[in-house]
Amino acid sequence: xxxxxxVSFFTLLTSACSTASPEQAQVDAPIHxxxxxDPVSLDPLALPNPSxxxxxxxxxxxxxxxxxQTDRYSACLAERLPEVRLVGDSITHIEYRxxxxxxxxxxxxxxxxxxxFTLKLMQCPGLPNEMARAQFGxxxxxxxxxxxxxxFTLVCRGQAVEMINTSGDFPILSESALDTQRTLRALxxxxxxxxxxxxxxxxxVAALVHRYQSANIARTPGKLPGCGPYRLVEWEHxxxxxxxxxxxxxxxSLRAAPFVLQAKPRYLDYLVVPDDAAAMLAxxxxxxxxxxxxxxxxxxxxxxxxxxxxxxxxxxxxxxDVVVVGFNTARATLRNKLxxxxxxxxxxxxGLLSATQLGQGSLTVGLLPPTSPFYNDSLAALTYAPxxxxxxxxxxxxxxxxxxxxxxxxxxxxxxxxxxxxxDESTFATIALQFRAxxxxxxxxxxxxxxxxxxxxMALKAGDFDVCxxxxxxxxxxxxxxxxxxxxxxxxxxxxxxxxxxxxxxxEAVEVEGHDPRKRRLLCSFQALVRDEMPLVPxxxxxxxxxxxxxxxxxxxxxxxxxxxxxxxxxxxxDSLAVRPTPSR
Amino acid sequence: MRQWLxxxxxxxxxxxxxxxxxxxxxxxxxxxxPEQLALIEMEDLSRQIGPATxxxxxxSQQAVRQRLGLAAPLFYATRTTxxxxxxxxxxxHNQYHEWLSQVVRGNLGKSYxxxxxxxxxxxxxxxYSVPLAAGAASLATTLALALALYLARGxxxxxxxxxxxxxxxxxxxxxxxxxxxxxxxxxxxxVINLMPLASHGxxxxxxxxxxxxxxxxxxxxxxxxxxxLPALTLPLVASLRQESxxxxxxxxxxxxxxxxxxxxxxxxxxALLPLFTTLTDLLPTLVAGTxxxxxxxxxPGSGRLLAEAAAAxxxxxxxxxxxxxxxxxxxxxxxxxxxxxxxxxxxxPAT
Numbered sequence: 001x002x003x004x005x006x007v008s009f010f011t012l013l014t015s016a017c018s019t020a021s022p023e024q025a026q027v028d029a030p031i032h033x034x035x036x037x038d039p040v041s042l043d044p045l046a047l048p049n050p051s052x053x054x055x056x057x058x059x060x061x062x063x064x065x066x067x068x069q070t071d072r073y074s075a076c077l078a079e080r081l082p083e084v085r086l087v088g089d090s091i092t093h094i095e096y097r098x099x100x101x102x103x104x105x106x107x108x109x110x111x112x113x114x115x116x117f118t119l120k121l122m123q124c125p126g127l128p129n130e131m132a133r134a135q136f137g138x139x140x141x142x143x144x145x146x147x148x149x150x151x152f153t154l155v156c157r158g159q160a161v162e163m164i165n166t167s168g169d170f171p172i173l174s175e176s177a178l179d180t181q182r183t184l185r186a187l188x189x190x191x192x193x194x195x196x197x198x199x200x201x202x203x204x205v206a207a208l209v210h211r212y213q214s215a216n217i218a219r220t221p222g223k224l225p226g227c228g229p230y231r232l233v234e235w236e237h238x239x240x241x242x243x244x245x246x247x248x249x250x251x252x253s254l255r256a257a258p259f260v261l262q263a264k265p266r267y268l269d270y271l272v273v274p275d276d277a278a279a280m281l282a283x284x285x286x287x288x289x290x291x292x293x294x295x296x297x298x299x300x301x302x303x304x305x306x307x308x309x310x311x312x313x314x315x316x317x318x319x320x321d322v323v324v325v326g327f328n329t330a331r332a333t334l335r336n337k338l339x340x341x342x343x344x345x346x347x348x349x350x351g352l353l354s355a356t357q358l359g360q361g362s363l364t365v366g367l368l369p370p371t372s373p374f375y376n377d378s379l380a381a382l383t384y385a386p387x388x389x390x391x392x393x394x395x396x397x398x399x400x401x402x403x404x405x406x407x408x409x410x411x412x413x414x415x416x417x418x419x420x421x422x423x424d425e426s427t428f429a430t431i432a433l434q435f436r437a438x439x440x441x442x443x444x445x446x447x448x449x450x451x452x453x454x455x456x457x458m459a460l461k462a463g464d465f466d467v468c469x470x471x472x473x474x475x476x477x478x479x480x481x482x483x484x485x486x487x488x489x490x491x492x493x494x495x496x497x498x499x500x501x502x503x504x505x506x507x508e509a510v511e512v513e514g515h516d517p518r519k520r521r522l523l524c525s526f527q528a529l530v531r532d533e534m535p536l537v538p539x540x541x542x543x544x545x546x547x548x549x550x551x552x553x554x555x556x557x558x559x560x561x562x563x564x565x566x567x568x569x570x571x572x573x574x575d576s577l578a579v580r581p582t583p584s585r
Numbered sequence: 586m587r588q589w590l591x592x593x594x595x596x597x598x599x600x601x602x603x604x605x606x607x608x609x610x611x612x613x614x615x616x617x618x619p620e621q622l623a624l625i626e627m628e629d630l631s632r633q634i635g636p637a638t639x640x641x642x643x644x645s646q647q648a649v650r651q652r653l654g655l656a657a658p659l660f661y662a663t664r665t666t667x668x669x670x671x672x673x674x675x676x677x678h679n680q681y682h683e684w685l686s687q688v689v690r691g692n693l694g695k696s697y698x699x700x701x702x703x704x705x706x707x708x709x710x711x712x713y714s715v716p717l718a719a720g721a722a723s724l725a726t727t728l729a730l731a732l733a734l735y736l737a738r739g740x741x742x743x744x745x746x747x748x749x750x751x752x753x754x755x756x757x758x759x760x761x762x763x764x765x766x767x768x769x770x771x772x773x774x775x776v777i778n779l780m781p782l783a784s785h786g787x788x789x790x791x792x793x794x795x796x797x798x799x800x801x802x803x804x805x806x807x808x809x810x811x812x813x814l815p816a817l818t819l820p821l822v823a824s825l826r827q828e829s830x831x832x833x834x835x836x837x838x839x840x841x842x843x844x845x846x847x848x849x850x851x852x853x854x855x856a857l858l859p860l861f862t863t864l865t866d867l868l869p870t871l872v873a874g875t876x877x878x879x880x881x882x883x884x885p886g887s888g889r890l891l892a893e894a895a896a897a898x899x900x901x902x903x904x905x906x907x908x909x910x911x912x913x914x915x916x917x918x919x920x921x922x923x924x925x926x927x928x929x930x931x932x933x934p935a936t
Contacts, residue, residue, distance in 0.1 A: 125651065128652065130652075237709055238889060272885075273883045274889070277881075285773075455617050458617050
């Protein structure tokens, strides 16, 4: 008790120094969100991983980002959704107008010339923009409106429906910050796109590239003014990244800001915790407030704990990522669709969903989720049916030998398969083991080849596999399956090497069809075709699992990555809020 | 002695250059190339609006190669593929020459992933790993000496049996399991939570910075100490026991010296030789970091940096890591030799 006066003195001193009320301090406390890995680079042209996409979306805005409330694209920097005009049979004009209120951090307005500059910057050689270049290469020209600096038209090659949304889904960068001389204005976009890869760039382009590289935006994004709601306060590489809400952000002045232009948390602090068990304990210790993409077993453990249930809220949302088993249709043994159909009957989707995802997920008949309006619900779900598999093998011309193996007449080679999957994914290993066990019962030898991720990608491209297990990442807008099934994509993204003129025609029709009922008919036919030809077997769609502290409100979950809307989160204004450390700023 | 040292250092430099060159060349001829990995996301339905043709993919890969400096020939001379392979001389314009001349100037290149200088990345990571591993090595050595002296004083007592059995058990527990057990036991609100809330941001002063580091490093440090303690202690105990049966030890005891003093003054200097080898083996760990501990406790150290670089095929970081590790490994061998010479003059090279 003799030190009571000292304690009281310090208490008074700290209260006097503190300007914010305790409630205010609690409401302003950072929201700690788990990242499994560091963003590595905050270069808006590169976006090397999902963490980088999360981070860059706080600093920069696009014309049409995804609204996680509805899982649809929504007008953000664009005043409204674009107007689309088809020109001839191979050109699309997409017309945008920017919000008059939109401003960069330096107070300059966001103009059509900034969009033009960003698209041209994506085509400059020497910058880490190869992905963006491939993704947005369909935009061939930006037509500026001399009477309205915020109005512009994108001239796009092709008439794919998906390009409407994609055309607005990239961060817009400030021309005045990066190119004060406006050197790119004189160069047409198509001129930059068609510049030969090995040829040295023009001097003004090279100078711009040099300036961009020297700015080191990947690590010091503050050098580039953004028009997003947050600024980067601190980045401890591989440890944490703290964002602070701009005190005066242009969208605050909007009368009715759409969901994509709302930014409620004062601070967002992303913590890099690579290990799932460590992340779970950090959540329990209140070091983390949001744990997205929780593995099924961790989620179950948390839900089973009474203490965790008291403190945490749990959310699940069906995702658009589907686990598939693919067949290399170029292999002699797998060229016959009856053989592929037979092998598909050896998979047990329901059992695998239960074993790997603890039942959280949804079985599917195709590459579209059952919740999609384009889902073909007339197809029956696949089940484990070894007797049917045996019969189908017989129909495919395979004959069982006395030693139990299967041979085609006149061929000495038995039916034996090499199955590749990513080595670090236990879900794939379980599927591979189930398939091998089922095949062994039928006398088919399956060699498992767990492979490192990069090597697997190369092996799939090169066709160095018989069967593979992988996840296909989808979205509610990704209805153009050409990248996986068109014969043009064999050797690149069409890993099953499936290609038929009829399928190509169907895919091309889906690509340009904008009328929903007709599109549904086409997609249902396509799903039926995939089921019949069986180049791959869609097993189940994964679920996004999210755990947050109960002290958070406005938790908007989504089936799209990252699975929640960080900008919508708010603290509950409860007196019982625990005191949290506020990082030094 | 000086000549011996110069020769050893020279050999170490040549060996490190050889190892790093080998890793550099092998990394460039691996089937998985960085330009292919940089474009993996092109296979995402939500990212692509149509199939990319082989020509488009090839153009994208060429652009990545140009940007990363992989378009130049790999070596001074290369052989064309195919049955009628022919040798081509490229002179100094090749990737290996460029890399080597940069390394000589102290520039280890730039990361493929984010374009940052590798030296800066390694420096940031070492700032976490070296204090952690150095702290663990010092603590473990002190504890090992104390425990070894305690265990060598006798055998059969319950306390000594328990300590010895615990050390033997610890020795068979893998580090990842040990780290997870500590995390689940001591940083778990359901059991015991000794971990205070993490705080980030620049520390206002050195004392606060040290305090934060100590808080953050407590469990990782404990994991590392427990992991290396048996390897340091048990051979030392065996060595002390062996020395205690020698005639000079018996003489010392017969002269009436207390057992503790005999152990410390007479037996320990002679029993220390195996400890030097184990300790210098720990030196590369100071640099390489401990991947497991850094992943489990979310520490941004050099072990995690190198493991992630290897997984992402970020070869400039991997090659720099190998070069650094090879150098430190070779230096640690020299350090072990010098310690041996100091402890036992009979082992010194003839002058």
